Amino acid sequence: MFRKKSTYAVGLLAVALVLSACGRSTDTSSTGGATEPAGSISAGPATGALTMWAQGAEGEKLPALLKEFEAANPGVTVEVTAIPWEAAHNKYQTAIAGAQTPDIGQMGTTWMGDFTNGFDPTPSGFSDAGFFAGSVKSSEVKGTSYGVPWYVDTRVVFYRTDLAAQAGYSTFPTNYEDFKAMAKAMQTKAGATWGIQLLAGGADSFQSTLPFGWSAGAELMDGKNAWTLDTPAWVDSLRYYQSFFTDGIANPAPNTGAGAAESAFVDGSAPMMISGPYNIGNLAKAGGAGFADKYAVAPMPKDKTATSFVGGSNLVVFKDSPNRDAAWKLVQWLSQPDVQVKWYQATGDLPAVESAWKDPLLAGDTKLAVFGEQLKDTNSPPSVSTWTQVSAAADTQIEQVIKAGKDPAQALKELQASATSIGAGS
């Protein structure tokens, strides 16, 4: 154990739950977080032993894919450990604390700010050009890139084509007004109980309002890492979101249980929703054979832009990695368009590399093509360690706006005040 201090440094400073933070946390973050200049990757094949952690299905499917990497780099062996999604955050935390990290890890995009000090900055050899811009942003913390996007996940509109036809819509609306009118028509003309399913509070409800704000030109933070949550654009977008509930188009107390959203979509009682690619699989299970023909997906409606939320996972190399060079080579390999397509085939994870979408396998699928289109206009929350805390505070406000009819301007003013006192972390 002769490693130097910085190798143990962990960026979990996180969520300054206590504003009166204990003594030293601010100054250590500068030393602990000190980054070595981003190196480059050597030429030639990767060698040595690598360990990699990946969550859930990714961890299960990865070893088969990596056989090809090992074949192309005869001197390398990769050992993959699959870790459970629900406890992955805990596991990375303890591993970083005990300096027992693998070489490579899979990070949920919103976790990047939590662990920054454990990561190796992305070496210069990496060209970002191939990745969707919205995803690249999620791998950057305060201007430095730590890792690269692996696969992406974005939100689009799912709607029942059969009911839309009854409601008089053969094409999907592109602007806000028509979008809402269509949801209304689902109720008045197609007999749906609710026009659209929108989160009405609780975890992630703030996240579900973000696309509307971004599309109105709002940003969560300004260039100086200060929160900007009460700008007129945010207020307008939240007012629009709220109107779905005040107009009786969306259920202010939806069932959030497992499978509830899918069954409401399948039985037609709430035939529109904003959701991610994983829901194609869920709907196939919930709707059974042939259901895929009864619905379609469409990009988000357009305000100033038609920006959606992008999530997914990034690949990172840990600072403590004894085989950093080979680790980055593996990351590089996983980012190749052809490998990304193979990965899609194995897992259904959507490629983060734009050119991979040209593959007929993806381009030929009408539903997927919509996701590919949407990915060109996405945004993600800033990678700051206080994000979880700010979004939790925001969820409260959203809940009050929707369930208690609170004025959006007032709610966002309060949110801005609490976010400012929470800060942007270290």
Next chain:
Amino acid sequence: MVSTAVRPGARTGAGGKPVDHGVARRRKQTLIAWLFALPFVLVFGVFMLFPLVSSFLMSFTDFTSRDVATPLAVGFVGIDQYANLFNNPQFIKSMVNTGYFVIIGIPLTMIVALALAVALNSGIERFRTVFRVGFYTPVVTSIVAVAVVWRFILQQDGLLNNMLGWVGITGPDWLNSTTWAMPALILMAVWRNMGTLMIIFLAGLQTIPEDVKEAASIDGAGTWQRFIKITLPLLRPTLLLGAVLSSVGYLQFFEEPFVMTKGGPLDSTLSISFFTFNQFGFGKYGYASAASYVLFVAIALLSVVQFRALRSKD
């Protein structure tokens, strides 16, 4: 984690009788005794005491996860973190939540357990074992495994609300409601813990001599009166024991929010243990340790009070 850290039981009584056969004999016995204690002391010392002591020391420093390599180079902050805790609204909230859970949860668990024990003790002979095993089964099962079922049961159109619907009640979305999430977790805790107390109370009930009850019934006391006037007072030590055992566990309330709500919605099920767990997660080891020791003091105080009450009855 630390599946062993559980409940204390009784007072610390003095052990066997001292035998005075000279210094040599005593020395020899001390040596032998320590040899008997050695395996435990070794494992306990390394894997429990060491982490405990280090966390205790950490609670007076600003230790964070990045100080692991150089544990001595941290700032000593005295009781600042303890003071900070009491200025942290989230910690205060976690204390209120823990209090809520303990104050409602323990009596409720005890009442249910007592009702079951009384029913099982009321002359039932057939299927007694089946009932006992049935009520006790929740105690032995893994919470990770039953959590998923409970989530289904508690969801808005789940089993519980369906049943409430039969009697005309529209149930809430239990786990997503700031009002109802805690009652839902209490319900789950009652389900998981009533078996233990039931067994304890059952044993207690069986120590009540039959003739005492019969004498009372001859005096014309009704069932309920007999229960209040005779059974309960005689059962007092057993009930107190049940309260002590439960309170240590309930004060450490962690598993239910961990598997069901992660402390949400809006921190409405955030317990002190869970708060601590989160602080460890954020890497604030010193702060998390301080929070743990606040909880420890609460547990110790409550235990002392209850032991006193238990003992005074003797």
Next chain:
Amino acid sequence: MTISEETPLKMKPESVAASPKMSRLAGFSRRRLITYVALVIAVAATLMPFVWMLLGSLKTDGEILRNPSGFLPADPTLANYATWFTDLNISRFFLNSLIVAVITVLGNLLFCSMIGYALAKMEFGGKRLLFLLVMLTLMVPGVVTFVPLFVLVSKLGLLNTYPALILPFLTSPLGVFLMRQFMMGIPDELIEAARIDGAGELRLFLRVVMPLCGPPLATLGILTFLGSWNNFLWPLVAAQSQKMYTLPVALSLYSTGQNATNYGLLLAGSVLVIAPIVLLFVLLQRFFIQSVATAGIK
């Protein structure tokens, strides 16, 4: 993970007496009927989650998603179980859980009774302090040692080994307390007599004391087994590769995803985790429930 609030505890060494004779008036039979009905309803409610779990495990994931509150499977299938046994290599995780649990149990039985004997039947310097320490540890919230323990185990180079999964749990303060309380109830005369006969302490312990300790050993054994079998968070962080995963960790790994959970698989896995322990409990219940009374608080 069990920062357990569940571990049952003990009390008086009452033998569970035969239920009081009910040779009363016929009027009682109606009351008894009501009691029976109430008990049946209560036990059905208590066991409902298990029944639901079992029935759910026979459904496809699609059926669960379509009808989350449904009860009987429309088209029962064993496919979820088949997946566990064929694709997911559950036997490896089962074996890990078993190895860890059995060694942990044996360690607890031996070590806790050894020190329990010393604390109960010997006089020695440091005894009070030792017992006080044990009692204090019982009250410390479990979360507090988690991270320091992880750092310690990793510094010792034990991560990803069986010792990492076992050693931290090889003894327990609760076990010490339990054994001590019971052994204090063993008459001193018995032990003194053997000592006068010249029996060494080890022989005394093995031949005289231990044979009397069936009930608390059974209790401790079952409690330890339960704690170990159901532990989740520690094995998760201490095992660095899948081949060291225990059942609950594997259950969590294979059935929950980032956005989608395979509920059918999760329920079947839950049944597989719970079944052995419920079976064990049902088999040993007489022994277990009766011995819950051993710690002897008077």
